[in-house]
Every structure is written in C-alpha cells, then in structure tokens.
Amino acid sequence: MIEFQFDSLFNFLRMAPHGIYIWPVYGLGLLVIGGLAIWIRYQHRQAIRKIRRIMNRESIHEPKA
Amino acid sequence: MSVEHRFLVRELKLVLARPGDFFKPMWFLILVISMVPLALSPDSKLLGEIGSAMIWVATLLALLLNADQLFRDDFVDGVLEQWLFFNRPLFWLVILKLFCHWLFYVVPLILVTPLAGMMLSVPNDVMIALLVTLLLATPALTCFSALGAALTLGTARSGILGVLVMLPLFVPVIILAAGVLTRASDGSDILPLLALLGAFSIAAATLLPLAVGVALRLNIGGSS
Amino acid sequence: MGWRWFHEWGSPKWFYDRAGRWQRVCGFLALALLLVGTLWGLGFAPADYQQGNSYRIIYLHVPVAFLAQALYVAMAVCAIVLFVWKMKLADVGMQALAVVGFGFTVLALFSGSIWGKPTWGTYWVWDARLTSMLILGFLYLGLIGLRSAIQNPDQAGKACAILVLVGVVNLPIIKYSVEWWSALHQPASFKLTEKPAMPASMWVPLLINLLGYYLVAAYLVLASMRTVILDRERGSAWVREVIERD
Numbered sequence: 001m002i003e004f005q006f007d008s009l010f011n012f013l014r015m016a017p018h019g020i021y022i023w024p025v026y027g028l029g030l031l032v033i034g035g036l037a038i039w040i041r042y043q044h045r046q047a048i049r050k051i052r053r054i055m056n057r058e059s060i061h062e063p064k065a
Numbered sequence: 066m067s068v069e070h071r072f073l074v075r076e077l078k079l080v081l082a083r084p085g086d087f088f089k090p091m092w093f094l095i096l097v098i099s100m101v102p103l104a105l106s107p108d109s110k111l112l113g114e115i116g117s118a119m120i121w122v123a124t125l126l127a128l129l130l131n132a133d134q135l136f137r138d139d140f141v142d143g144v145l146e147q148w149l150f151f152n153r154p155l156f157w158l159v160i161l162k163l164f165c166h167w168l169f170y171v172v173p174l175i176l177v178t179p180l181a182g183m184m185l186s187v188p189n190d191v192m193i194a195l196l197v198t199l200l201l202a203t204p205a206l207t208c209f210s211a212l213g214a215a216l217t218l219g220t221a222r223s224g225i226l227g228v229l230v231m232l233p234l235f236v237p238v239i240i241l242a243a244g245v246l247t248r249a250s251d252g253s254d255i256l257p258l259l260a261l262l263g264a265f266s267i268a269a270a271t272l273l274p275l276a277v278g279v280a281l282r283l284n285i286g287g288s289s
Numbered sequence: 290m291g292w293r294w295f296h297e298w299g300s301p302k303w304f305y306d307r308a309g310r311w312q313r314v315c316g317f318l319a320l321a322l323l324l325v326g327t328l329w330g331l332g333f334a335p336a337d338y339q340q341g342n343s344y345r346i347i348y349l350h351v352p353v354a355f356l357a358q359a360l361y362v363a364m365a366v367c368a369i370v371l372f373v374w375k376m377k378l379a380d381v382g383m384q385a386l387a388v389v390g391f392g393f394t395v396l397a398l399f400s401g402s403i404w405g406k407p408t409w410g411t412y413w414v415w416d417a418r419l420t421s422m423l424i425l426g427f428l429y430l431g432l433i434g435l436r437s438a439i440q441n442p443d444q445a446g447k448a449c450a451i452l453v454l455v456g457v458v459n460l461p462i463i464k465y466s467v468e469w470w471s472a473l474h475q476p477a478s479f480k481l482t483e484k485p486a487m488p489a490s491m492w493v494p495l496l497i498n499l500l501g502y503y504l505v506a507a508y509l510v511l512a513s514m515r516t517v518i519l520d521r522e523r524g525s526a527w528v529r530e531v532i533e534r535d
Contacts, residue, residue: 004332018343018407025400026327029349034344036389036509044516051523051532184516212455216448220438230452233424235468236457244473265462272453280451282443 068151069161075277087170090127091177096136098181102215102218109186111126116185117195117246120178125197125206125235127174129228132210133217135166136281138220146285155278159211163274167207175199194249198242201262205269209234224274238265299376301518302527308511315508322501330494337491343407347399348494352398352502354418357425359391360462360506364432365457368450378514380446381521384436384451385513389506391429397422415469421464428456442521 013019080087100114101119104143139145148158175196182192213227241262248255297303310477330348337344364386401419402412413419432449439445487495524527 008313018341018345018412020344021403021407022331025346025403026331026348028399028403029353029396032392033505033509036392037512040509040516044512044519047516047519047523048532051519053313054523055529055532199369212451216452217438218437219441219444226438228433229427230435233427233431233463234455236424237462239458240466240470244470247473276451280448283447283451 068153071156072158072161076162076169080169086131087173090130090170090174091125093118093130094174095184096179097126098184101185111186113186114185116182117191117250118140119185119244120181120187120195120237121158121199121246123244123274124174124178125239126169128203128206129210129232130204131170131225132169132214132231133225135162135211135214136218137214140284145281148281149285155281157235157241159274159277159281162205163270163277165209166211167204171203171207172200174260175203188250190252191249194245194255198262200244200256202238202242202265203239205273206235208269208273208277211277213228214282215277215284216262218284222253240261241265293328295374298378301522302376302525305515305518305531307517311506312511315504316510317439319501319504319508322497322504325327326494326501330498334443335488337454340408343404345403346404348396348498349399349419349432350404350472351495352499353393353400355424355499356392356506357390357397357422360393360504360510361388361425361460362430362457363452363455364390368453368457369500371446371450376504377446380442381514381517382510383446385427387432387436387449389509390435391426391503392430393506394422394426398426410461415471415474417464417468420471421467424463425460428460431470432456438494442486 013023098120101116105111105115107121136145148155151158178195178199179192182195187195209231211227213231216230241258245255245258245262248258317521327348331345336342336344364383367383369377369381369384371383398419401422405419406412432452434446435452436449441447519528519531
C-alpha cells in the first residue's frame with residue numbers, strides 16, 4: 001500500500017507536470033512559518049534587551065537617590 | 066421636553082449648522098459616478114448593466130466618508146460623557162444618534178441616487194429596486210460603521226482605520242443587495258430577498274448599538 | 290482545587306514558566322509530524338486520477354486554511370473569557386492569535402491561489418472558499434490594525450475583543466452569503482474539494498499534517514504570548530529575576 005510513487009528522485013522533484021506549482025507552495029509555507037518563528041524569537045530577544053536597558057538605567061540612578 | 070426631543074432637535078441644528086457635511090457625500094457620489102463612463106465607455110447599454118452596482122459601491126464609499134465623524138465631534142466637545150448622565154440606557158442614545166444620522170445624512174444621499182441612475186442609464190425598475198435596497202440596507206451599514214467609529218474614537222489619526230475595520234462586515238449586506246438588483250434586472254421576484262435584507266437590517270440595528278455602547282464606554286470613561 | 294486552577298491561569302508568571310515547556314514540546318512534535326506527513330503526502334500517497342500530482346498541495350493548503358478559521362474562533366473564546374472572567378492572559382492570547390492567524394490566512398490564500406493555476410487555469414477565482422478566506426484576512430488585518438492604534442493595552446484588548454465577537458457572529462453569515470453568491474454566478478464544478486472518497490493512503494497523511502500544523506500554531510502562539518507577557522509585566526519583580534537569570 002505504501003510505496004514511493006516516483007521512479008526516481010529527479011521525477012519526484014519534477015512532479016510532472018505540476019512540480020513548478022507544488023514546490024513553491026511548500027517553499028512559501030516554510031518561509032511563512034519559519035519567518036513567523038524567527039520573528040517571534042527576535043521580538044522576544046528585543047523585549048529582554050529593552051527590559052535590561054531599563055534595569056540598567058534604574059540601577060545607575062539608585063546610588064544617587 | 067423629553068430627552069429624545071432635545072436630542073433630535075440638537076442633531077437637526079447641527080446638520081443645519083454644517084451644510085458642508087450634508088452636501089459632501091452627494092458631491093462625492095456624483096463625481097465618482099461621472100468617472101465611470103470616462104473610465105469605461107459611454108455605451109449606455111453597458112453602463113446600464115453595471116450602473117446599479119456602481120451606484121451601490123459609490124454610495125457605500127460616500128457613506129464611509131462621514132462615518133469617522135459620527136462620534137468624534139461629540140467626543141471632543143465632552144458631550145459624549147454627558148450621555149452617561151441622561152436618564153436613558155446608553156444603547157438607546159446610540160440608537161437615537163444613529164437614527165438621526167441616517168435620517169439627516171444618509172436618506173438625503175439616497176434621494177440623490179436617481180440622478181446618478183439617470184447618468185448611467187439604469188433602467189427604471191432596477192432604479193426602484195436600488196432605492197429600496199439602499200433604504201433597507203443603510204440602517205445596518207450605519208450601525209456597522211458606527212461600531213468602527215466608536216472603536217477607533219480614542220486613536221489619534223485613525224481616519225480610515227474605522228472604515229477598514231468594518232468593511233469586511235458589510236459583505237453579507239452587499240451580497241444580498243446585489244442579489245436583489247440582479248433579480249430586478251432579470252425581472253424576477255425580489256420580495257423574498259428584500260424581506261431577508263430587511264430582517265438582517267433590523268437585527269443589526271437592534272443588536273449592534275449594544276456593542277457600540279460598550280465601545281463608547283471604553284473611550285468615555287477610560288478603561289473601566 | 291477549582292480556585293487554584295483559576296488563580297494559576299490568572300497568573301502571568303505561572304503561565305510564562307509552563308508555556309516555555311509546552312512551547313518546546315509542541316515545537317518538536319510539530320516538526321516530527323510535519324516531516325512525516327509532508328514527505329508521505331508528497332512522495333508516497335498515490336497520484337489523483339483527476340488532478341495528477343497537483344492535488345498534493347492539499348497537504349499544506351487544507352490544514353492551514355482550517356487553522357486560519359479555527360484560530361479566529363479561538364480568539365473569540367479568548368474575548369469571551371476576557372469579558373466574563375476578566376483574565377488578562379486571555380487578552381495576551383488574543384493578541385498572539387491575531388498575528389499567527391493572519392499568517393496562516395495569507396498562506397492559505399497563496400496556496401489556494403497557486404493550486405488554482407493547474408486546476409482552473411488562473412491564479413485567482415472568486416469562488417466561495419477563496420473569497421471567504423480573503424474576507425477572513427481582512428478581519429484579521431482589522432484586528433491587528435486596531436490593536437496597534439490604541440495605546441492603552443487594556444483598552445486595546447477590550448476594543449479588539451468587541452471586534453472579534455462581532456466578527457465571529459458575522460463569520461457564518463459571511464460564509465453563507467458568499468457561498469450563495471458564488472452559486473448564483475458560477476457553475477458548481479468550481480468546488481475545490483469535490484472528490485470521491487479518499488483512500489487511507491491519501492487521508493492519513495492529511496490528518497498527520499493537520500495535527501502537525503495545529504502544533505506549529507500552538508508553538509507560535511505560546512512563544513508570542515511569552516514575549517507579550519514579558520513586555521507587559523516588565524515592571525514586576527519576577528520578570529527582573531527572569532532577565533537576570535539568563
């Protein structure tokens with residue numbers, strides 16, 4: 001029942017005649033989801049950096065208070 | 066003088082004090098409709114086929130021109146906060162305000178559409194269907210745009226955001242009205258669809274002011 | 290026991306710690322499931338006798354389209370929780386879901402559109418499902434725009450909640466009216482998934498992919514929620530501790 005449907009790797013990549021449609025779709029999927037994941041990670045690090053800056057600023061002012 | 070009476074009189078006075086706001090949507094409608102033959106072709110048969118849909122879209126856009134102003138002036142003047150102290154539920158005042166807006170701004174605009182219909186050679190029976198669908202649909206559309214206006218009241222330069230936020234919700238009304246217009250140009254029975262449109266409008270006009278009231282409260286009292 | 294559960298979910302710190310673990314689990318599971326499911330669907334499922342190989346796009350398009358709608362409903366649930374139980378975490382969830390949901394909607398639109406080319410010959414058709422997906426995209430966009438326009442986070446949360454609830458009530462109405470509109474103007478042969486029953490070798494990978502994309506969405510939403518929590522709670526002691534720990 002489960003067998004590889006294409007007789008060669010080249011034909012798998014070609015997916016004749018629709019390879020030109022299929023692979024960009026999955027590429028887009030990787031781009032969007034991967035992009036979202038990376039962007040969220042980046043936001044996370046930005047947030048940490050921002051809070052750290054605030055903490056530094058406060059600790060500088062403390063001795064003077 | 067009851068609250069309602071005072072409300073209506075004040076709204077009427079405001080309309081008369083600002084004739085510009087009254088005429089601008091009509092001017093916009095006629096302008097946009099004039100663009101259609103220029104952009105398409107002067108062939109009156111072609112224009113007649115798409116004319117009703119074009120007028121519908123142009124009227125929609127003209128309505129959205131004023132939508133942002135719905136609560137903004139009262140908000141800035143502090144009048145909105147006084148609404149909380151009237152002896153009436155907030156959503157009832159919202160209904161009053163929206164009814165006034167519909168009566169004084171939207172209905173006059175609808176009354177100008179036959180002029181646009183003549184410019185686009187829209188057949189008479191389609192024109193009548195157009196008028197009826199506009200009269201039935203605009204209460205719902207006014208309520209939807211009021212929600213957009215109320216949600217974006219606090220934002221600085223919202224301008225078009227309230228409109229963008231609400232436009233997707235117009236879709237059922239647009240589709241229903243378009244269905245009526247297609248039937249009208251075919252000559253088939255439009256009454257069932259009109260009834261559906263009317264029912265949807267009534268439902269929207271009764272339920273949405275509640276949501277508008279909640280949204281207004283967010284902006285009047287700050288975050289509660 | 291009931292009240293403890295309620296208080297835990299009301300506490301951002303508790304959620305931040307737990308979500309970190311859940312996020313990792315979801316991420317790894319998602320990766321595994323998607324690898325298996327996608328490779329199976331692309332390489333091992335038999336070709337469709339009508340559409341040939343192009344149908345393999347469904348292994349991405351269908352799960353993603355389904356999730357785009359499911360995430361909107363999840364936002365509506367968050368909105369209800371926000372109004373009824375006033376849990377701030379629900380607002381954080383709503384904020385995260387909007388961005389992820391929009392991403393999935395865009396993906397669903399593009400994958401559906403590209404699939405349309407070999408199937409119908411053009412990149413865009415105004416069929417019921419694509420049109421509904423487009424409107425869903427506008428609804429998401431409106432939410433994201435509203436959130437960014439209102440400065441006060443509590444107010445922004447409540448405003449977005451109102452918009453989501455009005456939107457979710459309208460969603461079935463919109464879908465129904467778009468289907469009706471589409472049937473009026475187009476022959477029925479334009480249905481995307483009008484197929485005879487699929488053999489197991491075809492729908493099992495579909496299910497695997499569905500689960501995989503669901504877990505991807507969970508991973509993304511949890512990660513985004515944690516970032517939002519850090520930002521919103523930046524004044525509190527536990528956040529300072531977390532920052533110093535790293």
